[in-house]
Amino acid sequence: EKKVLASSAKDLSPSYDWFQTDRLITVVIYTKQKDVNADLVIVDCQDKQLRGEIIMDDHSYLVNIDLDHAVSEDVAVNIAEKVGKVEIILNKKDNVHWKMLGQPCEGHNTFMKRTDRGLFYRKCKLVSKTEVTHDTKLFCLMLPKGTHLRVPTGQHVYLKHIIAGTEVVKPYTPVLPFLPLDFQEPPCHDGVHIYLMIKIYSHGLFTQALDHLQIGDFISVSNPEGSFKKSQVQTSEDLLLLAGGTGFTPMVKLLNFALTEVSCLRTVKLIFFNKTENDILWRNQLEQLALKDERFEVQFILSQPSKDWVGKRGKISSSLLSEFVKRSRRDSKVLICICGPAPFTEQGVQYLQDLGYSQEEIHAFTA
Ligand code: FAD
Ligand code: NAD
Incomplete structure (x- = not known):
């Protein structure tokens, strides 16, 4: 055979x-x-x-x-x-x-x-670096003129850089420059720029080197990789996105795709887990989007809130998920996407399965 x-x-x-x-x-x-x-x-x-x-x-x-x-x-x-x-x-x-x-x-x-x-890399120029939160930045890289490359929704690229004489490679998930608030506008991927939202860790090997790049410096970017298929969303009626910290990054293009191109979707809900209020990425944009599009809802859940936080608290748990992860109708088709620190994703998938969601209804973004 x-x-x-x-x-x-x-x-x-x-x-x-x-x-x-x-x-x-x-x-x-x-x-x-x-x-x-x-x-x-x-x-x-x-x-x-x-x-x-x-x-x-x-x-x-x-x-x-x-x-x-x-x-x-x-x-x-x-x-x-x-x-x-x-x-x-x-x-x-x-x-x-x-x-x-x-x-x-x-x-x-x-x-x-x-x-x-094997992965192919080309050198891209850093054109801008803007603050998103106290420790997270939006890096804009420019592809060389002779390159045609689009990073599909749900996929990541690898960045490669030589640090202290050693080649170091780490994966990052491209985002958009901002969330889609005005659906009349043409899609914001111009085919030339790649936007990456990256958390700089104070002792992080790669992110410290990235943070020290100057505008105009070059960094190698690989071809895209990843197992996510857009078709998983195209047939869904409810889309639930569970993100922990920078696990938000794959959700950006996914949200854009879902809200602009998937007509059968009735509800899109982001459940966003962070340590503190200051860690929430694009909070204002997410709240604006929820006001603008009635299909979209966002829920912030903090694991280390200050005492004046009136919203939800805690880490991912069976009870939080059973409260927020629901079908809009008894038999509606759902897709649940989850991304964050490895234990967050692993526990989340387990809780979802315990709640009766099937493997086909869950997509976990992992390495
Ligand atoms: P490292 O040197 O690896 O360390 C990171 C931090 O963790 C440091 O504070 C370090 O002290 C601590 N640490 C390291 N090892 C341990 C340990 N064993 N136990 C406890 N603490 C430890 N990140 C983003 O910011 N944005 C993205 O879009 C993004 N996309 C990703 C996509 C994929 C598919 C994957 C797998 C990861 C993605 N990441 C993303 C994470 C990214 O690849 C790096 O892991 C991250 O940037 C940290 O790299 P670093 O070399 O700076 O940190
Ligand atoms: P963080 O440490 O700020 O944590 C954010 C939230 O995640 C916490 O508030 C908590 O609710 C939850 N969390 C953290 N640790 C947990 C644990 N041990 N058990 C249960 N819940 C936990 O997160 P961060 O520093 O922004 O890290 C984001 C992670 O997401 C990184 O590990 C990164 O590699 C990963 N990531 C993966 C992909 C991917 O695989 N495609 C993409 C982007 C980011």
């Missing part, structure tokens, strides 16, 4: 071709799959190196070439979604006829398991 699977996988393997005009080089990738969208196409073109990766479920197809001649930094990517064709259009620096596209590099023209591919 294995052999059958292997040969059918080969038939489905994408292929590529290229052609040229006086000014342009066009590389065409035929994915042989419908519904290819911009989330699944990652292109990097720097110097004379072209790398194009197409994500197809748990597989990836790669074009990786050391180009024959120089091209400019402007790279256009066209996706014919329905026919699954991807065009990468490069501008020749010199008006010469190319005899060949270039020399194949590692992994060129291969179709393999994503987990076997």
Whole structure:
């Protein structure tokens, strides 16, 4: 049976071709799959190196070439979604006829398991750093000109930096620059900037180094990764988000996606666990959003409140969850997403299962 699977996988393997005009080089990738969208196409073109990766479920197809001649930094990517064709259009620096596209590099023209591919990093420039709370900052990174990359809802990237001579890698979940308050506005991902909301730990190895980056400095950012599927939300009527501290970060794009693109959702509720009031991320924006959109509700729960906190207190528990996690109708379809410190997520999933929610109704964001 294995052999059958292997040969059918080969038939489905994408292929590529290229052609040229006086000014342009066009590389065409035929994915042989419908519904290819911009989330699944990652292109990097720097110097004379072209790398194009197409994500197809748990597989990836790669074009990786050391180009024959120089091209400019402007790279256009066209996706014919329905026919699954991807065009990468490069501008020749010199008006010469190319005899060949270039020399194949590692992994060129291969179709393999994503987990076997290894992560690709490109250097991004830090363009701004703004305070969110006393210890958390919003970092805005700019992708290089020749890069086309979108981080899908629910996925994270890895940042890589050399600290005291050693390469250190940590995962972070991109957010939006702000929550969607005005649904008339076009989506705020411009394809160029990546926003990261990062808590700086006073003894943290990586976050201390990040905090010391200056505007204009560079940091390496990987391709996206993660198991979350948007389709889990698209069929839900109630969406419940349980976040602990910076476990809020995956909820940002999820909220935006749910409230702007999922028409069957009736209720969206964020239950946000923090130590103190000062630790609540984007509290004002969340309260504004709740006023603006009647489907959305937010509940803050503090584990170390000051004595004047009149809201809910405590850590995640069966009784808190049975109070706040409910279906809007007896038989409505729910999705519960949970993210935070590992013990928070583990306990939360256990309590939810004890309350009768099935595995399909729960998505835990973990490493
Ligand atoms: P570390 O040096 O690892 O230490 C962190 C803090 O914990 C320090 O105060 C340290 O003293 C303490 N500490 C370390 N080990 C222990 C221990 N065993 N017991 C008790 N205390 C300990 N973080 C964000 O801020 N934003 C995000 O969007 C984000 N996304 C993530 C996505 C994923 C998939 C995962 C797995 C994690 C994510 N994180 C995010 C966390 C992030 O990857 C780092 O773990 C975090 O930034 C801390 O890194 P650090 O090197 O600064 O800290
Ligand atoms: P924090 O220490 O400020 O805690 C926030 C809240 O989480 C607390 O108020 C409490 O209610 C709860 N909590 C903390 N420790 C707990 C425990 N042992 N048991 C039960 N509940 C507990 O949180 P932080 O410093 O902002 O840390 C956020 C965590 O989220 C980090 O560990 C980070 O790695 C993780 N994170 C994971 C992902 C992901 O996996 N995709 C994304 C973002 C953040």
